[in-house]
Amino acid sequence: MAETTTLIIGAGPAGLTAALELVRRGARVTVLEKLDKVGGLARTEFYKGYRFDIGGHRFYTKVGEVEALWRQMLGADFRRTRRLSRIYYRHHFFNYPLEPLDALMKLGLWESLRIGLSYLKAKLTPHRPDETFEQWVTHRFGARLYETFFKSYTEKVWGIPCHKIRADWAAQRIKGLSLRTAVVNAVFGTNNTKSLIQEFDYPPLGPGMMWERFQQTIEAAGSEVRLRTETVKLAHDGRRVTRLTTRREGEATEMAADHFISTMPLPELIAALDPPPPAHVLAAARGLKHRDFILVGLIVNRAELFPDNWLYVHSPDVTVGRIQNFKNWSAAMVPDPRKTSLGMEYFCTRGDALWGRTDAELVALAKADLARLGLAEPDEVEDGAVIRQLDAYPVYDADYHRHLETLRDYLLGFENLQTIGRSGLHRYNNQDHSMLTGMLAARNIAGGRHDVWSVNTERSYYEEFSAKDGARGPQP
Ligand SMILES: Cc1cc2nc3c(=O)[nH]c(=O)nc-3n(C[C@H](O)[C@H](O)[C@H](O)COP(=O)(O)OP(=O)(O)OC[C@H]3O[C@@H](n4cnc5c(N)ncnc54)[C@H](O)[C@@H]3O)c2cc1C
Numbered sequence: 001m002a003e004t005t006t007l008i009i010g011a012g013p014a015g016l017t018a019a020l021e022l023v024r025r026g027a028r029v030t031v032l033e034k035l036d037k038v039g040g041l042a043r044t045e046f047y048k049g050y051r052f053d054i055g056g057h058r059f060y061t062k063v064g065e066v067e068a069l070w071r072q073m074l075g076a077d078f079r080r081t082r083r084l085s086r087i088y089y090r091h092h093f094f095n096y097p098l099e100p101l102d103a104l105m106k107l108g109l110w111e112s113l114r115i116g117l118s119y120l121k122a123k124l125t126p127h128r129p130d131e132t133f134e135q136w137v138t139h140r141f142g143a144r145l146y147e148t149f150f151k152s153y154t155e156k157v158w159g160i161p162c163h164k165i166r167a168d169w170a171a172q173r174i175k176g177l178s179l180r181t182a183v184v185n186a187v188f189g190t191n192n193t194k195s196l197i198q199e200f201d202y203p204p205l206g207p208g209m210m211w212e213r214f215q216q217t218i219e220a221a222g223s224e225v226r227l228r229t230e231t232v233k234l235a236h237d238g239r240r241v242t243r244l245t246t247r248r249e250g251e252a253t254e255m256a257a258d259h260f261i262s263t264m265p266l267p268e269l270i271a272a273l274d275p276p277p278p279a280h281v282l283a284a285a286r287g288l289k290h291r292d293f294i295l296v297g298l299i300v301n302r303a304e305l306f307p308d309n310w311l312y313v314h315s316p317d318v319t320v321g322r323i324q325n326f327k328n329w330s331a332a333m334v335p336d337p338r339k340t341s342l343g344m345e346y347f348c349t350r351g352d353a354l355w356g357r358t359d360a361e362l363v364a365l366a367k368a369d370l371a372r373l374g375l376a377e378p379d380e381v382e383d384g385a386v387i388r389q390l391d392a393y394p395v396y397d398a399d400y401h402r403h404l405e406t407l408r409d410y411l412l413g414f415e416n417l418q419t420i421g422r423s424g425l426h427r428y429n430n431q432d433h434s435m436l437t438g439m440l441a442a443r444n445i446a447g448g449r450h451d452v453w454s455v456n457t458e459r460s461y462y463e464e465f466s467a468k469d470g471a472r473g474p475q476p
Contacts, residue, residue: 006445007032007244007255009231010263012040013431014421016214016225017069017438018261023221025446030223030255032246034230037208038215040263041392041422042431044208045297047385049335052297052343054389056310056324057207058083058200061432065439073213074203081202081329084307087149088373089314096312098149107148118142133165153314156321157347158291158395166396169428204332207431231264234417235274241417259445261438263421265290265391266407277410284406287399288426292355293392296344296366299383300376305340313373319354320344320369339382344369350390359386394426408453418444420452429455 004027008015011033019029037043045052059078061067071078087094092106104112119142130136133154137146154162203209215225232252233245241260246253262269270277270285277285311323324343326333334341344366348354357365363384370376394400404426411419420437422429429437433455440450 004028004259004445005030005257006259006261007257008261008263009244009269010040010421010424011035011038011211011215011225011227012263012421012434013042013211014424014434014438015040015261015263016211016218017435018420018442019218019223019225019438020069020214021439021442022445023218023223025442027445028223029218030257031218031225032229032231032244033225033227036227037212038225038227039208039211041389042207042211044206045295045385045387047297048299048383050297050299050326050341051206051208051333052295052326052341052385052387053206053208053324053329054293054295054387054392055322055345056326056329056343057202057431059202059207059210059431060200061430063432063436066432066435069435070201070210073217074210077203077209078201079204079330081200081309083198083200083309084328085310085312086308087153087312087314089148089152091315093311094149111148115142115144115148118144130167130170132163132167133170134162136167136170137162149314152316153312153321156314156316157393159347159349159352160395160397164397166398166400168401169396202329204330206326206330206333231262231272233272233274234260234262234269236414236417239413240415258416260417261441262417262419263424263434265423266404266419266426269419269424270407281406281410284403287403288407289395289397289400290391290423291393291395292348292350293389294346294348294354294362295387295389296346296362297385297387298342298344298363298366298370298381300340300342300370301338301380301382302340302376303338305342305375313369315373318369318372319346319365320373321347323370323375342370347393355388362386391423394423394428396428400426418452425453425455427455 006022006027006029008019008029008031011031015031016038019031022029041054042057043054059070085096087096094106095102122139122142128139130139134146137150151162158165218225229246229248231244232247234241235243243254243256244260246255267285267288270281276282306325307328308325309328310325313320313322322345324345326341326343346354363386366384367378367381371378411417418441419425420441421434425437437452437455440452440455444450
């Protein structure tokens with residue numbers, strides 16, 4: 001490949017994978033990252049020797065090329081970890097995947113009977129369309145099970161009622177699960193369902209370790225990963241991006257390149273284009289929503305708290321949505337084996353009451369939630385740190401699809417700009433599919449014709465999927 005220059009916005013999994021693929025093909029790349037470390041949502045934060053993921057990050061994929069790349073990068077440092085996670089609801093911990101006997105004992109005979117009858121009713125009712133999350137789940141599991149195990153947690157995550165969430169999200173995340181399969185899984189110990197993965201890989205020092213290895217490999221090949229460098233403007237002539245402006249410690253710098261790849265959230269990318277796109281494109285960008293996220297890391301003065309990697313907290317009487325126990329992911333995440341570090345996860349939206357709380361208030365809330373759940377007393381918590389993460393979850397609301405099509409059509413009009421990754425495509429992708437879009441974008445620069453927008457999180461969980469298969473119709 002003749003030497004070309006590429007500027008990549010964002011050093012998350014997608015941007016770093018695109019960079020690695022390009023440098024391996026002899027291209028020169030500069031990755032521009034606004035934070036002080038690589039990894040994006042999959043970075044590992046560090047506080048007084050304790051390591052925290054932005055939500056625990058499992059490495060699991062059916063994309064052969066991604067799996068091979070992970071192993072190549074980390075080798076023996078990539079460790080197989082067993083998953084244990086339970087649901088906390090109505091003062092009980094329910095095994096997850098749900099086990100009929102366990103659920104029966106904790107819910108009681110009467111409630112279990114009502115769930116069974118409501119399931120039968122759903123099964124006997126003729127097929128109805130699934131437009132919303134609520135319909136998707138109720139039609140498959142019955143209204144009672146939906147109310148018990150899906151509604152409260154899902155509404156905590158998304159901050160909107162389940163009848164306003166598109167069925168796409170359920171189809172992407174919990175497809176393949178049915179009450180019948182849950183029973184079969186419980187009896188025979190089998191599991192073919194993607195949300196119930198029982199084992200995964202994990203780097204001993206958290207997912208950030210993987211992305212730091214990518215950074216080192218890119219830099220060793222003579223390309224650059226520039227941290228604390230925010231992209232604020234992309235100048236264009238309607239057909240090509242001509243220059244990009246970054247800001248680093250208050251100083252603006254203009255850069256030119258042959259190709260541009262962006263992993264920044266689509267609304268921000270559209271707002272950074274100069275001259276601005278047409279009004280309908282700006283309106284579509286404003287219509288795409290993200291859900292934000294706060295992680296309160298707590299250091300608890302106790303060696304063992306609970307055996308799970310994480311707990312889902314469905315109970316509406318506490319605000320916390322999920323609790324990570326990092327030493328159960330890897331002992332090396334915690335510097336002192338007599339202590340436990342927890343990641344108390346709060347789903348929120350910038351500007352709301354939760355987002356507006358001070359760090360001290362958030363630590364106090366996390367301690368109170370922990371005590372209310374009976375997991376630890378407030379005076380056992382010896383320290384806490386708050387990590388705020390914007391744009392953690394692309395929201396699939398009633399209008400997102402329409403807005404996304406408008407943005408896709410507009411962006412495909414550029415010859416030398418590709419958007420990739422989770423926020424770059426506004427798709428609920430895990431690391432593997434975010435990386436796959438990075439591989440395809442790099443191959444497009446090398447002359448390929450892959451449609452990154454067609455990378456479908458759905459397909460590859462069931463099929464061996466190689467990046468070659470992502471090839472579709474024309475892509476400029
Ligand atoms: C709570 C949570 C749990 C998750 N758990 C898992 C899991 O278990 N397994 C899994 O595989 N995946 C998981 N994911 C998904 C995974 O984090 C993403 O798929 C992946 O990080 C997306 O990579 P990306 O490069 O597309 O985007 P990001 O990780 O978002 O990276 C984008 C990067 O661009 C930078 N950036 C943005 N704007 C600019 C700008 N203007 N200038 C410069 N830099 C900019 C950002 O700082 C960021 O570093 C989880 C996500 C969340 C939120």
